[in-house]
Amino acid sequence: MRLLLVEDEPQMAEALSQALTQFDIIVDHAPTLEIARYAVSEQVHDAIVLDRQLPDGDGISLLTYLRSINLSIPVIVLTALGSVPDRVTGLDMGADDYLAKPFAVEELLARVRALLRRPSAIAPLIATLGKLEFNLDSREARVDGVALDLPRRELLVLEALIRRQGRTVLRSALEEAVYGFDDEIQSNALDSHVSRLRKKLSDAGADVEVHGIRGVGYLLRCLP
CATH class of the missing domain: 1.10.10.10 (Winged helix-like DNA-binding domain superfamily/Winged helix DNA-binding domain)
Known part of the structure; x- marks a missing residue:
């Protein structure tokens, strides 16, 4: 499994990358929206974990970009913006799940696995x-x-x-x-x-x- 982690806090990104790697997940780290857009255009990812508060804008805008290039990738928004209106905005913009900080890594992993278990309308290839x-x-x-x-x-x-x-x-x-x-x-x-x-x-x-x-x-x- 290959996952794109869009997170600008170095310590958080390092901790999550190490934890996810232990579960045989390849993690590509993008600290900005610009790098995230490049990453999804250059590599195939099974899921995206997306922070909202990034140096070059709101991470939610990446969801709009994914739709504009017809990419369907499960996205978990991971952020300190955890109010009900914030969660509703993220889900309405196309996020598949929303996890507020602070959180347990085990819960994040469970949510990633749950997303990837969702049945597809397309038969297995x-x-x-x-x-x-x-x-x-x-x-x-x-x-x-x-x-x-x-x-x-x-x-x-x-x-x-x-x-x-x-x-x-x-x-x-x-x-x-x-x-x-x-x-x-x-x-x-x-x-x-x-x-x-x-x-x-x-x-x-x-x-x-x-x-x-x-x-x-x-x-x-x-x-x-």
Whole structure:
């Protein structure tokens, strides 16, 4: 899961990022509206946690921006502006939930999970290649119906590759899919994730391979 945290208070942002990361959530942090707008245009997020009082304006304006570019992303407004009129305004503007400060991190996590459990009108999208199936909604990988036990980053690598199966995915695009904006990336970290993923797919008999193109990137294809 990838979440965009729009919060300008450094200590609050750091504490929330650390707490969310412990639950296998990749957190992209945006301290301003400008950076938040850039983030949603450059990366796919499963949810947004949005502060209202930001240095360059009211966070509620991001909801208007999301509608203007036809992006439907669950948004939890997180703010000290917790009066009834403030909550009504946020919900009427398109927020999915509203949590007033101070709050418990456990409650925020529960609300994020609840948002992502809401039924969709669209059937789950399943990407298939060889004997591999990948549920793009639940992010579950299976080979011949048997679930693959993949750590978070290997799962994110596989998702990025199967979304573009048969096409080369640049290293830079894979790194963006796997790491948050603020993550420090070791030079060979991505290659290590790919190597372990490649072995697990082979051991499971998926009939697919992760093919490396030196200096360019990787592609997921059926075995010849």
